[in-house]
Structure formats: C-alpha cells, structure tokens
Amino acid sequence: MAQTTTVAGSTVAEVMAELAALEDPKARAINARHGDDHGVNLSKLRAVAKRLKAQQDLAPELWQTGDTAARLVAILIYQPQALERDELDAMLREARIPKVHDWLVNYVVKKSKHAGELRVVWFADPDPVVASAGWALTSDRVVKDPDGLDIPGLLDTIEAEMKDAPERLQWAMNTCLAQIGITHPEYRDRAIDIGERLEVLKDYPAPPNCTSPFAPIWITEMVGRQHTTEHAASH
Structure with a gap:
C-alpha cells in the first residue's frame, strides 16, 4: 500500500x-x-x-x-x-502486465550487468511469460552481439515451437525470427521460409504506416530499407 x-x-x-x-x-x-x-x-x-x-x-x-x-x-x-540479479529475477516474475514486463526488460534488464546470465535462465524457464523475456534478450543479442549464439539452433526451436506457443512467448519468438532474417543474410532465406510455413501473425492488423509483424513481410521491408539507405549513402 x-x-x-x-x-x-x-x-x-x-x-x-x-x-x-x-x-x-x-x-x-x-x-x-x-x-x-x-x-x-x-x-x-x-x-x-x-x-x-x-x-x-x-x-x-x-x-x-x-x-x-x-x-x-x-x-x-x-x-x-x-x-x-535476484532482485531483477523476482521483479520479472512479478511483472505479469505486458507494458510493465516490456519496460522492465528493455529499460532495466538490458542495461544491467546481469542481462547475459538472466537471458540464459529465463530462456529455458517453463513459465512462458518469463521465457518470453529470455527470448527478448536473445533478440537483442542477435542484433548487437551474436558471437557465441547458436543461431541455427534458435531457428530449429522457433520452427518446432512457435506455432503453438502462448501469445507472449510466440510474439517474442517471432521477433527473434525476424531479427535473425534482418541482420544475418546467411540465415535470411530460412527465416523467411519458416515464417511463411508457420504463418504466425500473418493476419495481424498492422496500423497504417507500420510494418506488419508477419516475419516474411517484416524481414523483406527492413532489408529493403537497409538497401535503400546504403544506396543513398554511396551516391
């Protein structure tokens, strides 16, 4: 109180x-x-x-x-x-409201010295909301610090589990799939193929001027923007 x-x-x-x-x-x-x-x-x-x-x-x-x-x-x-570390773990497990969970991961945990350790712990947690935090931290690693990550293994897990995962965990896995496709050209075709076959978020109503969260569209859109920026920078 x-x-x-x-x-x-x-x-x-x-x-x-x-x-x-x-x-x-x-x-x-x-x-x-x-x-x-x-x-x-x-x-x-x-x-x-x-x-x-x-x-x-x-x-x-x-x-x-x-x-x-x-x-x-x-x-x-x-x-x-x-x-x-234990304070952050306890807070994350209490954070059941989506906005609280998202802000806690993005504004606090990602900036903490314990992010790497908690990523591993949460990633394997049986609670899908906790696991979704592990996937969010993994997506961050995919983009910023992929060395040491088993990206083919992540794709295997996404391919096997994303379709039937609970909503919050499914969303986090889908984000990871898209980031792999966007930032790692060598895995792009496989990421798009997985997205197309699983059809997760394919019919999600994206607001005007927002990119669809459907991974194949998301990947293609973001890669296209990168190429446009690179082309403009080279002239």
Missing part, C-alpha cells in the same frame, strides 16, 4: 495521488485491450518519472505498491546497475 514517509522530497502517497489525478478513462479503455490495467497517458507518466529521477529510494517503494502506473514510473527511475 502507499506509504507516507518522506523519501528525498516526495512520498509514495504523493506520487500515487498524482498518478490518480492523471487517470484518463479513455486511456484505460485503450490500454485494457492490450492487457494493461492503467489509465495514465505515457507522456505524462514519463514527465512524472523525469521529475523524480534523482530519488532512487523511491523506486522500490513504488514497485512494491503493485500498481501498474506506479511500477512504470519505478522502472523509469531505477538505476539498472544498482539492482542485483
């Missing part, structure tokens, strides 16, 4: 009251479609976090409230390097 002790100038109760005042029923309805149970505009939420940034002691207290908006603020003000 909200606390009333002052922490470096702000209290948890004050922050919770501020977030409650920013609550927008329309935003909550939109977020609910994606499984997110909060109604605070993310730009306004980021503004709250920006003001609180220096108050590190506040982050764990906001996280402990269990409130989604408060946890998103906490994620934005945590210092990733200050968190221990």
